[in-house]
Amino acid sequence: MPEGHTIHRLAADHRERFRGERLEVSSPQGRFAESAALLDGRTLETAEAVGKHLFLGFSGSRDSSGSTTEPAPVADWVHIHLGLFGRLDFGVPPVPEPADTVRLRLVGSGAYADLRGPTRCALVTDAEKRAAGDRLGPDPLRGDADGSRAWERLSRSRTSIAALLLDQKVLAGVGNVYRAEVLFRHGVDPYRAGRTLRRHEWDALWADLVDLMRIGVRENRIDTVRPEHTPEAMGRPPRVDDHGGEVYVYRRTGLPCLVCSTPVRTAELGARNLFWCPRCQPPAG
DNA sequence: GCGTGATGTTGAA
């Protein structure tokens, strides 16, 4: 499930459920057991998302007798990356026996969270957290993000815009679905080199990513079709698969484009599947 | 039951 919107949503979910609470921390699967023991009984102070990276901040000691309501400084971060098929699921008590694949379990008074299959789950310092963020381009979901920082790289690159959109050093948080969809929405040929984009084209793509991904956080799924192309508006059946959201081209290979009816195309690009409409997104020039 | 693929990243060749 994990593009940036999922991770930002998970950060908010952690804050909502656990902020300011002492948590039981364990690693039923065992691979995070040592760190879990260090965190057990400590307070989750905050949760933050940067691109597809999730950081859970825990304050120092488990026996801080100060019953203050002031947030304590974060002493350690848990750095989580879900990779391609990691999942983070919340539940409410009664807390069940964990599956033996659960890498990290957090238990609070009113909720628990199970992490499975992450590509990364590690205890890091504040400096390491900052370093991880510094390796990333601007994240459309962060208020402080500056799309022109991505433009500086993009506009000098011979690499295709499709590949650049997935390069987290260029911009952070976009995955295979948003890439395909935002290029479709702007009629941009995925194979165009970054350096052939005009500034106004990039500004429009960036602004659209900001909008689409915010909707993604809110709805907890990826919806990209405009009002005139919804199932209701077109009198077509809704999409039925595990992603749930309504999209134009992602995984619609061979199906008619919702705008022009041309069969949607797919191709492999850098070991990822690319989807586009050859008529709505023609080669430039 | 087995094989496959998936909204991702890293590190070696």
Next chain:
DNA sequence: TCAACCTCACGCC
């Protein structure tokens, strides 16, 4: 460019 990693749901016997 390729393999490795982490998990699970689905299709096909």
